Amino acid sequence: MQSKVDHMTAQLPQMVEPRNPGQDLDLDWVLSAQANRSAIERRAGTLPGRRSVKKDYQAAWLLKAITCIDLTTLAGDDTEGRVRRLCAKARQPVRHDIMEKLGVEGITTGAVCVYHDMVAPAVEALQGTGIPVAAVSTGFPAGLSPFHLRVAEIGESVKAGADEIDIVISRRHVLTGNWQALYDEMKEFRAACGDAHVKAILATGELGSLRNVARTSLVCMMAGADFIKTSTGKESVNATLPVSLVMIRAIRDYHERTGYRVGYKPAGGISKAKDALVYLSLIKEELGDRWLQPDMFRFGASSLLGDIERQLEHHVTGAYSAGWRHAAG
Numbered sequence: 001m002q003s004k005v006d007h008m009t010a011q012l013p014q015m016v017e018p019r020n021p022g023q024d025l026d027l028d029w030v031l032s033a034q035a036n037r038s039a040i041e042r043r044a045g046t047l048p049g050r051r052s053v054k055k056d057y058q059a060a061w062l063l064k065a066i067t068c069i070d071l072t073t074l075a076g077d078d079t080e081g082r083v084r085r086l087c088a089k090a091r092q093p094v095r096h097d098i099m100e101k102l103g104v105e106g107i108t109t110g111a112v113c114v115y116h117d118m119v120a121p122a123v124e125a126l127q128g129t130g131i132p133v134a135a136v137s138t139g140f141p142a143g144l145s146p147f148h149l150r151v152a153e154i155g156e157s158v159k160a161g162a163d164e165i166d167i168v169i170s171r172r173h174v175l176t177g178n179w180q181a182l183y184d185e186m187k188e189f190r191a192a193c194g195d196a197h198v199k200a201i202l203a204t205g206e207l208g209s210l211r212n213v214a215r216t217s218l219v220c221m222m223a224g225a226d227f228i229k230t231s232t233g234k235e236s237v238n239a240t241l242p243v244s245l246v247m248i249r250a251i252r253d254y255h256e257r258t259g260y261r262v263g264y265k266p267a268g269g270i271s272k273a274k275d276a277l278v279y280l281s282l283i284k285e286e287l288g289d290r291w292l293q294p295d296m297f298r299f300g301a302s303s304l305l306g307d308i309e310r311q312l313e314h315h316v317t318g319a320y321s322a323g324w325r326h327a328a329g
């Protein structure tokens with residue numbers, strides 16, 4: 001068990017892959033992307049019952065999940081104090097006594113994710129830790145402010161010290177099939193990020209179909225997205241397993257054709273440890289171990305960490321509930 005924990009929690013330095021440079025918009029490829037809803041839903045339906053995460057290794061997998069969390073606060077009443085407390089949690093995500101019993105030290109969350117105004121306090125609170133700060137941007141969550149302001153917002157967050165920028169795409173470009181406009185927008189956002197990594201938020205709950213999700217994923221990667229992300233957390237439907245399958249298969253396709261690995265970030269509504277394990281199994285099965293590192297995979301989540309910590313506490317006190325054990329495999 002201990003060596004499994006060590007192996008699972010070994011964190012790679014942030015963002016070690018060569019960045020996806022993007023490529024010209026390939027409309028034939030985009031339009032050939034399909035998604036068979038019933039096949040996707042059948043496959044997604046099998047995931048929660050699968051046993052890819054062995055019971056003995058659950059603690060190790062939960063620690064792995066922590067290293068992949070973008071610990072998030074995106075609320076209108078965010079304050080510097082709340083963000084400082086969030087950053088303290090990112091540095092020390094699990095209570096000392098639990099970590100001691102697990103025999104692990106030094107793990108952190110993958111990043112902290114905040115609105116622009118909270119970037120500076122987050123950068124200050126995380127100084128010297130190596131934990132990146134991600135800023136949501138471009139008129140998050142709807143992305144309907146004037147284009148030049150959306151581009152300028154990226155520049156402001158980079159100037160304030162953000163390492164990663166989570167942009168929102170214009171859903172209307174997808175809904176009207178204007179792939180060129182989507183590509184141009186994404187390319188400009190990517191350029192404005194400079195050295196900061198860019199995550200493209202698709203807002204999949206507003207894209208109308210799984211086929212649109214597949215096509216949008218490809219266009220964003222062609223325009224140079226470092227990550228594709230499901231949702232803002234503010235749509236009525238956020239991260240789901242069918243949408244995740246479509247997006248990670250697009251990532252696999254893109255890697256096979258171009259040689260570049262793009263990261264994946266399911267976000268919104270993921271709050272249970274057992275759900276995190278299902279996502280990790282999905283990534284392992286569909287993309288392989290390389291994507292199970294924080295530079296290639298993140299959960300966008302505001303409350304997942306709390307449940308994971310509770311489950312780890314149960315693990316060290318031997319108090320797992322039978323139901324949870326069953327669900328997690």
Ligand SMILES: O=C[C@H](O)COP(=O)(O)O
Pocket residue numbers: 072074113231232233234267268269270300301302303304
């Ligand atoms: O990107 C992150 C999401 O906004 C977080 O959503 P959540 O509060 O449902 O975990």
